[in-house]
Amino acid sequence: MSPGAVFILPIAGLPEIHAGENLGALLVQALMRTEIGAQPGDILVVTHKIVAKAEGALVDLRTVEPSSFALSFAAAWSKDPRQVEVVLRHTKRIVRMDHGVIISETQHGLICANAGVDQSNIEGEDVVCVLPDDPDRSAQQIAETVREMTGHELGVIVSDTFGRPWREGLTNVAIGVAGIRPLRDYIGMKDAQGRTLKVTALAIADELAGAAELVMGKLDRIPAAIIRGYQVESEAGSSRELLRKPELDMFR
Amino acid sequence: MSPGAVFILPIAGLPEIHAGENLGALLVQALMRTEIGAQPGDILVVTHKIVAKAEGALVDLRTVEPSSFALSFAAAWSKDPRQVEVVLRHTKRIVRMDHGVIISETQHGLICANAGVDQSNIEGEDVVCVLPDDPDRSAQQIAETVREMTGHELGVIVSDTFGRPWREGLTNVAIGVAGIRPLRDYIGMKDAQGRTLKVTALAIADELAGAAELVMGKLDRIPAAIIRGYQVESEAGSSRELLRKPELDMFR
Numbered sequence: 442m443s444p445g446a447v448f449i450l451p452i453a454g455l456p457e458i459h460a461g462e463n464l465g466a467l468l469v470q471a472l473m474r475t476e477i478g479a480q481p482g483d484i485l486v487v488t489h490k491i492v493a494k495a496e497g498a499l500v501d502l503r504t505v506e507p508s509s510f511a512l513s514f515a516a517a518w519s520k521d522p523r524q525v526e527v528v529l530r531h532t533k534r535i536v537r538m539d540h541g542v543i544i545s546e547t548q549h550g551l552i553c554a555n556a557g558v559d560q561s562n563i564e565g566e567d568v569v570c571v572l573p574d575d576p577d578r579s580a581q582q583i584a585e586t587v588r589e590m591t592g593h594e595l596g597v598i599v600s601d602t603f604g605r606p607w608r609e610g611l612t613n614v615a616i617g618v619a620g621i622r623p624l625r626d627y628i629g630m631k632d633a634q635g636r637t638l639k640v641t642a643l644a645i646a647d648e649l650a651g652a653a654e655l656v657m658g659k660l661d662r663i664p665a666a667i668i669r670g671y672q673v674e675s676e677a678g679s680s681r682e683l684l685r686k687p688e689l690d691m692f693r
Numbered sequence: 694m695s696p697g698a699v700f701i702l703p704i705a706g707l708p709e710i711h712a713g714e715n716l717g718a719l720l721v722q723a724l725m726r727t728e729i730g731a732q733p734g735d736i737l738v739v740t741h742k743i744v745a746k747a748e749g750a751l752v753d754l755r756t757v758e759p760s761s762f763a764l765s766f767a768a769a770w771s772k773d774p775r776q777v778e779v780v781l782r783h784t785k786r787i788v789r790m791d792h793g794v795i796i797s798e799t800q801h802g803l804i805c806a807n808a809g810v811d812q813s814n815i816e817g818e819d820v821v822c823v824l825p826d827d828p829d830r831s832a833q834q835i836a837e838t839v840r841e842m843t844g845h846e847l848g849v850i851v852s853d854t855f856g857r858p859w860r861e862g863l864t865n866v867a868i869g870v871a872g873i874r875p876l877r878d879y880i881g882m883k884d885a886q887g888r889t890l891k892v893t894a895l896a897i898a899d900e901l902a903g904a905a906e907l908v909m910g911k912l913d914r915i916p917a918a919i920i921r922g923y924q925v926e927s928e929a930g931s932s933r934e935l936l937r938k939p940e941l942d943m944f945r
């Protein structure tokens with residue numbers, strides 16, 4: 442259509458995902474059915490929700506015994522104490538605890554509300570979803586399956602919607618990556634005036650995740666998208682590159 | 694190509710922008726030359742940099758007398774004291790001041806590094822760019838020009854790249870909007886299991902701005918993009934909806 446254009450293509454028709462299923466294979470099958478297919482350079486963005494479902498990262502609240510800390514917080518803010526307990530068990534450090542919200546640092550080093558534990562689009566009244574154990578590994582496994590089935594090396598992003606300080610509204614970000622570097626670096630490069638750019642890097646994996654969200658929607662059951670036409674350096678990358686080091690973090 | 698697909702189309706061929714020029718008209722001319730054109734429902738994303746240039750939101754550092762506060766901070770961190778002075782003059786409140794970085798709250802209520810003052814892609818050794826006075830008004834003016842010239846009501850987003858707490862890398866966000874609501878609201882809506890969604894809203898204007906950045910690049914002189922195919926509620930909106938109220942902000 443236009444040189445340099447980027448396309449965001451929703452992957453429709455995925456079935457409800459269950460523990461133990463091969464998510465990569467189901468994604469490829471859906472891609473083939475929708476005629477989107479897979480092309481070299483494509484980036485596949487997958488919500489953590491279906492990754493967690495495939496990996497069985499679900500917790501049945503009926504099996505959870507809340508601590509007294511969870512009970513008192515839940516009582517103060519009209520929460521389910523069992524769900525608060527799951528949040529605490531997935532929290533390495535509480536960054537803030539106010540207005541009924543727990544901002545957690547997870548074992549991955551992610552900082553987000555409620556350690557990423559949530560209940561939307563999960564089957565079962567008493568079941569919550571937790572973040573995948575190792576979202577980079579989850580992305581890598583999907584990338585490997587896609588390569589085996591299609592012959593193409595795709596970049597893969599596992600995404601979640603996080604809030605941010607200061608700004609209203611959630612945005613989709615990358616919590617796991619495979620086959621792409623999540624930061625695009627400008628160190629030492631020069632602007633149109635020949636001046637060396639001081640900006641260090643753009644978080645392209647987060648921008649790609651946010652772009653994919655535009656075709657997903659919370660209500661539409663579109664938990665995956667292909668981004669086509671984006672020129673990305675295809676190489677090993679880790680979502681850890683997106684995590685600011687504690688000693689440089691001004692908002693611990 | 695695929696139902697529900699969204700296209701991100703870079704607008705190439707814009708000339709260098711100067712103070713007093715009609716940016717909306719230049720954008721429409723570039724759209725017509727590149728055959729992208731303008732279609733109903735399109736969203737036009739424009740970097741604040743060219744908006745600021747067109748509005749003359751530039752400061753010649755040779756006219757700036759640094760305060761002693763600016764001088765001492767600049768000396769401690771090897772900065773240009775005149776540029777620090779411009780940052781302070783555009784800062785309503787300093788949120789943090791550490792590692793040589795000033796995190797400012799601007800008069801708009803935006804929270805960002807150095808009050809959005811920067812020097813990249815600006816002509817002139819001693820010139821810096823500041824944020825537009827009223828980015829919503831800037832967006833509105835562009836939208837009006839586009840409507841007059843093409844007959845179509847486009848959503849318009851004025852964007853800037855901001856850092857965020859906890860995560861490395863900048864992402865493009867919306868600092869001004871016209872003709873779209875920046876938040877997409879799910880309050881009271883139900884997920885696939887019929888459970889009422891607790892998530893309040895997605896910051897779609899920020900996701901749109903981030904998506905546009907994917908075709909812009911800092912080095913490519915592509916300061917604008919069209920996003921086509923995204924179903925947005927076309928109505929009056931303000932970038933102020935994206936600003937969290939101080940009383941709800943846990944990271945003041």
